[in-house]
Amino acid sequence: MPDDRPQTRIQKRNRETILEAALEVFSSEGFRGATLDQIASAAGLSKPNVLYYFASKEAIYTELLSTLLDTWLDPLRALDPNGEPIAELVAYMRRKFEMSRQFPRESRLFANEIVQGAPRILDEINGPLKALVDEVAGLIQTWISAGRLAPIDPHHLIFSIWATTQHYADFDVQVRGILLPEGDSHLDTAEDFLVTLYTRTLTPKAD
Amino acid sequence: MPDDRPQTRIQKRNRETILEAALEVFSSEGFRGATLDQIASAAGLSKPNVLYYFASKEAIYTELLSTLLDTWLDPLRALDPNGEPIAELVAYMRRKFEMSRQFPRESRLFANEIVQGAPRILDEINGPLKALVDEVAGLIQTWISAGRLAPIDPHHLIFSIWATTQHYADFDVQVRGILLPEGDSHLDTAEDFLVTLYTRTLTPKAD
């Protein structure tokens, strides 16, 4: 299992192909529901060949999760402590929304994992993710204390942004079912809605 | 398969035991991830005995979904067109939040199903659910037109309420991981946060 050895170009390409296929399958079937057959065939490779590149089904899944988690948190890291608070937070929400729009499968992959108790990602949540969130929550709190934001619980604000933006990826079939004739344009409406929601919520009362 | 016949006491009890066990297992493993062994052992019955009461694994799952769906939508039906708009919507949000708090497994059951494309519940979404949501959205719109609510997209408001309230059930492990030391009290904080969020958002600008 050439997991750490220097990779040839072919190896790199095939590993990426497999991860892409695995994302497709895992995100729509969950870990247990996905089969190596599906992944192999989505990747255009034979099943043993898939296992040549990854030690096991679980190894594929784990690698996928940890690779994506980093990217997944980028928007949060991009918050600028020196920016204008409301603009920063709305911009953060927009980046998250954009990720749900661009990478709905990734969102659903995490959703599947977390809904089922995050058995393979709990350490990441309790460690790096918590640290990062706490830090940002601290920043928000300083903004609030400075009167630059309406008072609101910072942690729950973050959860709320996650929930409302990821909803459009994770519950996509439901949203589309209800907004049947709208095609994809509903996402623009959604974004406007969310901008309004958070702007109103965060803007301090003028007094 | 004693599905429609008048049920004896034992049948009723065992069917309920099985459904309760199935809820536990399906909500945390998803349909594919759950096994009859798990359900049977959670119900304290033998596997064939479980199948004596339900025709198949799928039959258990389907019955569970359809039984719960109705209850799940009750809060929406309870909106009073003659009530005070903001109070009504905040009360609706509270009812939804209360359901997430009381019935997190039910919430995760639906989350699992919908994240994976709602293969067994799509008709319910496109039919009754859409109709109900459209009706409520119409009501909200009339409130807005009457100037009793700040202007906002009604459908996305509903989605937002769903997303933010169910988040505490569906992503429970993540929320707890981040708010580690807080025990269960974080749910009270969350509810306050959401009341603030929606009150600010919905209150029309005084002018």
Added chain:
Amino acid sequence: MPDDRPQTRIQKRNRETILEAALEVFSSEGFRGATLDQIASAAGLSKPNVLYYFASKEAIYTELLSTLLDTWLDPLRALDPNGEPIAELVAYMRRKFEMSRQFPRESRLFANEIVQGAPRILDEINGPLKALVDEVAGLIQTWISAGRLAPIDPHHLIFSIWATTQHYADFDVQVRGILLPEGDSHLDTAEDFLVTLYTRTLTPKAD
């Protein structure tokens, strides 16, 4: 298992109901293919109740076979050594044919059993049946020796009569498939055909 005890009227009736249902099911599904559920439901009884009357699935089957075997051989026993040979044999063939017509399920029950190697009826074949057939074959041989029948192998004549008459019961679907529009009238044509076949075959050459 009240197998030899004096039977009440209800017991007798139920045993008969079960045997009738079992005939229906076994004859069209074979022993392995038949289920107690099918038999019980065809008999209008509960499964445990069926097993109250018969010790096991196999017991039903065995009883059915041995009960019917006797009747099944009656036509052969009815051959009259003092009759006119050709008339006697043609009459025998007609009786066999009549049985295929009246009792096709019984015929198929035996066909199933014998095609599969007669695992539960071999002793009957090697014993009583062989004895009876040998006896009749002897009779036919004396008729031939006396010049009253055209010379032909007696055993194979008997097999031939069995084969040709039972064919209309055992291979019924095939016969009907090929003679599609004829309804049930093809059985009359068949009987005429067989009368001709055996008359021509058995009539001694006038010389």
Added chain:
Amino acid sequence: MPDDRPQTRIQKRNRETILEAALEVFSSEGFRGATLDQIASAAGLSKPNVLYYFASKEAIYTELLSTLLDTWLDPLRALDPNGEPIAELVAYMRRKFEMSRQFPRESRLFANEIVQGAPRILDEINGPLKALVDEVAGLIQTWISAGRLAPIDPHHLIFSIWATTQHYADFDVQVRGILLPEGDSHLDTAEDFLVTLYTRTLTPKAD
């Protein structure tokens, strides 16, 4: 399921091994009575390995039936419209008899299927088989009309040939039980008997 792809040598060999084993088992147990365990062990393969070559138990059975059906009807197709009628029909009977002698398991496979109502082969019977039989029946009728055969119903003549020849395969245990000491020689006697039977039946009366 490597069903249509070009087959490697191993695949070809194993598929044939499986079909041979399946013939052995299905012909003596029927479809329901046969188990994959029996087939696998008769083939010297593991059960999952059998399913690696065929999608399901039913797929094996179906392939077996359709492969054999064609061969099974060859003798009928070989009838020569320009030949001498009696010789042709006796020769046909001999070919059928030869098939029962050489391929008794195949005969029993069909017997099992048809006795149980031909659930998986009915279309073949109502379609191609009926067409072929009707055609041959027409040929026989022209021979009769031309006075070259004694008048007899052509369809029932064909059924009679099937019944009498296949009897020695399908009811083999019974035939052997009754002709106990004769070993295999009884088949020669049988063939002679049948030649006599059909010759006498088909020869037109000299007048």
Added chain:
DNA sequence: GATGAATGAGTCTTCATTCAT
């Protein structure tokens, strides 16, 4: 007599993984 309840032993099938080339 009758039946609802329960189950151990199969039986088909799936699937991650290993083997051999």
Added chain:
DNA sequence: CATGAATGAAGACTCATTCAT
């Protein structure tokens, strides 16, 4: 690198039979 072949373990479901009332 790649893949055809093979399998042990598990999983859904069936079924004859037993138990308890």
